[in-house]
Amino acid sequence: MSASAAEEIAGLLAAWLPSNDDPARPLMTLSTGTSSGYPDARTVLLSEYDERGFFFHTDSRSRKVTDVTGDPRAALTLLWPGRQLVVQGDVSRADDAEELWAYRHRSRYLQLLAWLNTPEFAALPLEERLVRWAEFDAAHPEGALDPPPTWSGFLVRPVRLTFWEGRPDTASRRTEFRRTTDGWQTALLPG
Numbered sequence: 001m002s003a004s005a006a007e008e009i010a011g012l013l014a015a016w017l018p019s020n021d022d023p024a025r026p027l028m029t030l031s032t033g034t035s036s037g038y039p040d041a042r043t044v045l046l047s048e049y050d051e052r053g054f055f056f057h058t059d060s061r062s063r064k065v066t067d068v069t070g071d072p073r074a075a076l077t078l079l080w081p082g083r084q085l086v087v088q089g090d091v092s093r094a095d096d097a098e099e100l101w102a103y104r105h106r107s108r109y110l111q112l113l114a115w116l117n118t119p120e121f122a123a124l125p126l127e128e129r130l131v132r133w134a135e136f137d138a139a140h141p142e143g144a145l146d147p148p149p150t151w152s153g154f155l156v157r158p159v160r161l162t163f164w165e166g167r168p169d170t171a172s173r174r175t176e177f178r179r180t181t182d183g184w185q186t187a188l189l190p191g
């Protein structure tokens with residue numbers, strides 16, 4: 001029972017998500033708890049996923065990192081026409097090799113952004129931001145950039161996955177998998 005649920009999850013993820021090498025990365029809403037009690041949410045890229053879970057990458061100084069450091073639980077929401085995947089999971093830091101792999105697979109723009117996405121840069125007028133971006137770009141030829149020290153990756157290891165499917169000719173429905181000590185428990189729920 002639990003082995004087939006695991007296979008079903010793997011099959012659904014393979015059908016719904018692009019391969020990790022596909023440069024078109026899916027967007028996810030990453031929801032976190034905060035010290036104020038108000039939840040926070042923002043869009044991030046799904047960098048990759050595997051049997052451990054879902055990886056996102058960000059700046060270690062960001063609010064989301066403060067959030068998951070204080071409370072290492074999060075939710076991810078991925079949306080497509082007619083489909084939604086919601087994941088609840090436990091958050092942990094990715095290892096160095098994974099972080100480097102993800103940086104190397106980022107577009108040139110996003111590699112530069114990881115270096116220049118600072119409060120000081122954001123405070124500059126547009127003219128200066130354009131000049132400084134171009135200067136940094138020119139000073140670091142394609143392929144020469146390593147990740148900045150602030151580059152950080154996180155794994156969201158699912159405890160619950162909810163696959164929502166809608167269709168115009170009958171009611172929408174969710175297939176939900178909950179991690180238990182014995183494996184995955186499956187439920188079919190109204191949409």
Ligand SMILES: Cc1cc2nc3c(=O)[nH]c(=O)nc-3n(C[C@H](O)[C@H](O)[C@H](O)COP(=O)(O)O)c2cc1C
Pocket residue numbers: 027040041042043044045046056057058059062063064065
């Ligand atoms: C389409 C889109 C994709 C984004 N992808 C990422 C991402 O992969 N990582 C990231 O740190 N921020 C990403 N952002 C920016 C975040 O949404 C957010 O503004 C930023 O990370 C600061 O969030 P925080 O203050 O809640 O930590 C993306 C924004 C958009 C609109």
